[in-house]
Amino acid sequence: MHVDLLAGTAYNLAAMPSPVPTILVFDSGLGGLTVFSEVLKARPDARFVYAADDAAFPYGRLSEDALVARVIEVMERLIGLCDPDLAVIACNTASTLVLPRLRERFAIPFVGTVPAIKPAAQISRTGLITVLATPGTVARDYTRGLVDAYAARCRANLVGSTRLAGFAEAELEGRPVPDEDLRAELLPCFAEDETGRTDVVALACTHYPLLLPRLQALAPWPVTWIDPAPAVARRVVQLMGGPVPGHEADEGEAIAVFTEGRGLGSALRDALREKGLPLLAVESLPLTRA
Ligand code: DGL
Numbered sequence: 001m002h003v004d005l006l007a008g009t010a011y012n013l014a015a016m017p018s019p020v021p022t023i024l025v026f027d028s029g030l031g032g033l034t035v036f037s038e039v040l041k042a043r044p045d046a047r048f049v050y051a052a053d054d055a056a057f058p059y060g061r062l063s064e065d066a067l068v069a070r071v072i073e074v075m076e077r078l079i080g081l082c083d084p085d086l087a088v089i090a091c092n093t094a095s096t097l098v099l100p101r102l103r104e105r106f107a108i109p110f111v112g113t114v115p116a117i118k119p120a121a122q123i124s125r126t127g128l129i130t131v132l133a134t135p136g137t138v139a140r141d142y143t144r145g146l147v148d149a150y151a152a153r154c155r156a157n158l159v160g161s162t163r164l165a166g167f168a169e170a171e172l173e174g175r176p177v178p179d180e181d182l183r184a185e186l187l188p189c190f191a192e193d194e195t196g197r198t199d200v201v202a203l204a205c206t207h208y209p210l211l212l213p214r215l216q217a218l219a220p221w222p223v224t225w226i227d228p229a230p231a232v233a234r235r236v237v238q239l240m241g242g243p244v245p246g247h248e249a250d251e252g253e254a255i256a257v258f259t260e261g262r263g264l265g266s267a268l269r270d271a272l273r274e275k276g277l278p279l280l281a282v283e284s285l286p287l288t289r290a
Contacts, residue, residue, distance in 0.1 A: 020244050020252065022047040023236065024084035026075070028059040030172050030268075031165060031207030032090030033275055035113060038233035039088060040254070040276055043240070045247040048254040049082045050277055055260035056287040058165050059093040060134030060205075066289050067136070071098045072105060074259065074285060079106055081283065086240055088232060089113060092204050093134045096142040111235045115143055115204035116226045118150035123224060126196035127154045130189040130223075133204035135160035143204075157198065161185045161205075168207035171214075174267025182211065183218050190220050202226045255279040260286070 023046050025036045036050050053059075053074050059067055071094050075087070088111045089095045089102070095112035102110050115137065120129045129151060137143055138160035147156045164185045167177045191198050201223050203209050209227040216225070243250075254277050258264065261282035272280065 018047060020045045020047060020247050020250070021085035021240055022049065022082060023240075024049045024051060024078060024082060024087040025090050026051045026053070026078070026087060026094075027089075027091040027206055028053050028093065029057040029165065029207065030169050030263075031205060031210065032088075033172075033272075033277075034206050034209040034227065035088060035090035035229045035232050036277075037275060038229040039236050040252070042233040042237050043243055044252055045243040045250040046252045048252060048277075049078070049084065050254065050256045051078050051259075052256065053259045053285070054262065055258075055285055057169070058134065059091060060136045060160075060162065060165060062136070064097055064136075067094065068098050068101055069289070070287065072101060075102060075106065077283065077285060078257070079108070084108060086111065086236065088236060090206050090232070092206065093136040096137050096140040109239050111232060111239065113206055113228055113232050115146060116202045116228045116231070117143075117146040117156065117204075119231075120200045120202040120226055121151040121154045121156075124154060124200045126199045128157070128191055128193075128196055128198045129154050130157040130159055130191070130198050130201045131204050132159045132161060132164075132189050132201055132208060134165060135162055137204055155191075157189070157191055159188045164211065165205055165207040168210040169263065172210060172268055172271045173263045173265060179214075179218060182214055186215055186218055187220070190223075197221065198223060200224045200226065203228075253279075255281060257281045257283050259283060 025032050029052050056070050086109045090113050092113050095114050099112045115131050138158045189201050256272050256277040
């Protein structure tokens with residue numbers, strides 16, 4: 001399947017004037033769908049482009065220089081194609097690194113997704129919190145800075161998982177992973193000593209909430225899981241306002257764009273349709289350096 005977004009006559013956003021905004025939601029893959037769902041609830045009237053840079057997935061393995069270059073390249077293309085009014089970077093691995101560069105480069109507002117360390121520290125009773133993220137996010141100065149600024153009274157356990165984002169993709173593509181593989185990624189999140197045990201896990205990769213019911217079932221004890229998606233949606237509404245009067249109940253239009261589209265089998269297409277993304281396109285952008 002190959003659909004060129006601009007040449008495809010079915011959906012040429014840049015050429016369609018509209019009273020409602022176009023919101024671009026961007027991730028390396030399917031994780032940003034957890035953010036997309038919340039933003040869609042907050043602005044059901046809007047037009048959406050959900051963009052997955054699956055040609056470069058997973059971002060967690062890219063060097064910082066390669067990731068900055070890649071995100072700028074892909075955003076350049078997407079912004080040129082769909083002329084959004086706002087972009088949501090629904091990816092912690094990218095947001096913790098690239099947001100300042102994006103804001104410098106493009107005139108539209110950007111809303112990022114960053115580890116929910118402040119709320120985790122605020123609600124923890126034991127002071128033992130875990131930030132479950134990609135290895136890239138765990139290594140960022142930005143993430144360390146959040147810990148120093150907001151979790152100084154806590155013991156923050158930063159866990160970088162190399163496999164969970166891929167597991168979440170596999171699950172949505174109709175290939176669920178065995179419990180023991182998930183458990184191996186999850187167990188480092190749970191710490192216990194004489195002072196108490198971990199009571200909050202911040203899901204600092206947008207893929208992970210896709211696995212939440214399974215993570216909850218496999219957790220050795222109950223904890224509070226934080227998914228930052230509702231906070232991201234609130235920020236979008238702060239910047240853009242609520243639904244346009246007269247369009248509140250409109251079913252917005254939404255398309256999912258992939259930079260490669262290799263996982264687009266029937267299970268994923270069904271999952272995307274269920275999440276409000278019936279239209280699909282591939283805008284081919286191979287990754288040239290990692
Ligand atoms: N969903 C992304 C995040 O929030 C990252 C997954 C990846 O590409 O490694 O960090």
